[in-house]
Amino acid sequence: MAESTSGHSARYSRYSRYPRYGRVEEALRAYRLIAGMWLRASLAYRASFWITTVGNGVTSLLDFVVIAVMFQHTTVLGGWTLPQVAFLYGTSGLTLGLADLLVGSLDQLGQRVRDGSVDTVLVRPAAALAQLGADRFALRRAGRVVQNLLVLGWSLLELRLDWTLPKLLVMAVLVVCGTVIFGSVFVAGAAFQFFATDAAEVQNSVTYGGATMLQYPPSVFARDLVRGAVYGIPLAFVNWLPALYLLGVPDPVGVPGWFRFASPLAALLCATAAGLAWRAGIRSYRSTGS
Amino acid sequence: MARSVALAHPPDPDPTGPTGPTPLAALRARPGGSLRLYAAVARSSFRRYAGYRAATWAGVFTNTVFGFFIAYTYQALWQIRPHLGGYDLSAALTYVWLGQSLLMPVAAMGGGVQDDIEARIINGDIAVDLYRPVDQQVWWLAADLGRACYHLLSRGIAPLLVGSLFFRLRMPAGGAADQALTWVAALASVALAVTVSFLLRYLAALTGFWLMDPRGIRQVTVVLGMFFSGFLLPLSLLPSALAAVAQHLPWAAMVQIPLDVFLQRRTGAALAEGLLLQAGWAGLLLGAGQLLQRAVVRKVVVQGG
Numbered sequence: 001m002a003e004s005t006s007g008h009s010a011r012y013s014r015y016s017r018y019p020r021y022g023r024v025e026e027a028l029r030a031y032r033l034i035a036g037m038w039l040r041a042s043l044a045y046r047a048s049f050w051i052t053t054v055g056n057g058v059t060s061l062l063d064f065v066v067i068a069v070m071f072q073h074t075t076v077l078g079g080w081t082l083p084q085v086a087f088l089y090g091t092s093g094l095t096l097g098l099a100d101l102l103v104g105s106l107d108q109l110g111q112r113v114r115d116g117s118v119d120t121v122l123v124r125p126a127a128a129l130a131q132l133g134a135d136r137f138a139l140r141r142a143g144r145v146v147q148n149l150l151v152l153g154w155s156l157l158e159l160r161l162d163w164t165l166p167k168l169l170v171m172a173v174l175v176v177c178g179t180v181i182f183g184s185v186f187v188a189g190a191a192f193q194f195f196a197t198d199a200a201e202v203q204n205s206v207t208y209g210g211a212t213m214l215q216y217p218p219s220v221f222a223r224d225l226v227r228g229a230v231y232g233i234p235l236a237f238v239n240w241l242p243a244l245y246l247l248g249v250p251d252p253v254g255v256p257g258w259f260r261f262a263s264p265l266a267a268l269l270c271a272t273a274a275g276l277a278w279r280a281g282i283r284s285y286r287s288t289g290s
Numbered sequence: 291m292a293r294s295v296a297l298a299h300p301p302d303p304d305p306t307g308p309t310g311p312t313p314l315a316a317l318r319a320r321p322g323g324s325l326r327l328y329a330a331v332a333r334s335s336f337r338r339y340a341g342y343r344a345a346t347w348a349g350v351f352t353n354t355v356f357g358f359f360i361a362y363t364y365q366a367l368w369q370i371r372p373h374l375g376g377y378d379l380s381a382a383l384t385y386v387w388l389g390q391s392l393l394m395p396v397a398a399m400g401g402g403v404q405d406d407i408e409a410r411i412i413n414g415d416i417a418v419d420l421y422r423p424v425d426q427q428v429w430w431l432a433a434d435l436g437r438a439c440y441h442l443l444s445r446g447i448a449p450l451l452v453g454s455l456f457f458r459l460r461m462p463a464g465g466a467a468d469q470a471l472t473w474v475a476a477l478a479s480v481a482l483a484v485t486v487s488f489l490l491r492y493l494a495a496l497t498g499f500w501l502m503d504p505r506g507i508r509q510v511t512v513v514l515g516m517f518f519s520g521f522l523l524p525l526s527l528l529p530s531a532l533a534a535v536a537q538h539l540p541w542a543a544m545v546q547i548p549l550d551v552f553l554q555r556r557t558g559a560a561l562a563e564g565l566l567l568q569a570g571w572a573g574l575l576l577g578a579g580q581l582l583q584r585a586v587v588r589k590v591v592v593q594g595g
Contacts, residue, residue, distance in 0.1 A: 051509075062522060077370075198345040201351075202348040213359045225362070
């Protein structure tokens, strides 16, 4: 994602004090510097930082409480047991949480277009995507990540999976590619806000709504909805399809078997599409003029 | 640093300026003026939210998508346990879609005038509000009712219509009189739900005068509200001891009671009890808000300069 810059950085890179860096390195460096600044700023108010971090974890725990209450009344849901659903819950929340931590600030873009502060970003000699992604970097969002890791850890203990090298590899790929897919949704959603500055909430249906969907087994949903998550917005590649392989569960909709291992391909497609959308968005940007 | 000015008692504002009565004072001067003033506040608040069309459509879309996802999970559970918690499948699905309809009107995730008050406490504009010859609580209540009215008409109705195309939802049944009574009672219950929700958010927002950063309190109240309002799951699904308590907490007045009224799970004495419970919490929280705002007026420090 970081390589999809605005074109401005290319123009300014020859003025950079570090000409030996390429565009990607430069964008990552800008991201690190800006995120670090916001990190120091947020840690200046220690009590507030810890309260909001724990608060984020507790808020995201609510969804698991709902699942746990449901399993008070049944032993399986859509044919999946509680530890299996907890695996879906943990991986869904973990990948969304990581994407939100890294680039979640992008969902405020519409606000910045309205108040004209995108102008400031565009005249600075650094990639716009890196600047806006790192804007108001909030480590408190790690609260969600840690909470989901705990649930995921519990589910793995309960499931007693027979870990082989391919399975470990698929698990690692799941976390990375899931984060990339959700991150791409954040970037594409931000690009959409260049056109519809007030419609920031639409992307919540794919990010938070999508993550809610991925917490439950695909067998729960209508087949068309699951197909849409495979062939449309490919959220199924975040955790549903890898989970079919990792947990050895039958496929409810009948997609090609190799799709279970195709998350990297889906992530690559998503990142490319998001990068193109971002370019289109930033090219169409017109200042508010105020 | 800026000079601090302690306002022990906000000076009484002069109702008539040098060029005659202000519109505000003029409104209050007429008979029934206060009511007219607050009605004007509610109307402007309605119009303020109605101004953002794209935001409304974005919200309708998101509520609808969430409605689908949650409805399928309920469907899976109720197909295994057809009468779980006293709801049949169709009632449970209606519960999901009505819950999505009420989410914004009752601001189950916080917000509405809470955002405005919190921002005005932080940037100091609240001092201007305290000058106004109006009751702060009623002023903000009027503004929030106007907002809720708009959200009910836009984000309340549209997702419900979409949901009813794809799922068999349960509308009030029985004779014409029963149906009419249910609709009227449900609307009254929703009005009380918004009022209770506002009063809770108002109390949470006022803590900003002491805490400076209201985010922590807000997170706590949102978590409690989301869960104990019955928005995430009907309260009757909780372990029975917890469910019995939760049914009587103020948050139940926000979602659980109005939905049970609409689904005709509360009729006759139970209906009256539900509405009385809502009204009781509204009265209690109104009093608490009045006490807290009196304390605020003594406490407020305006950063001048």
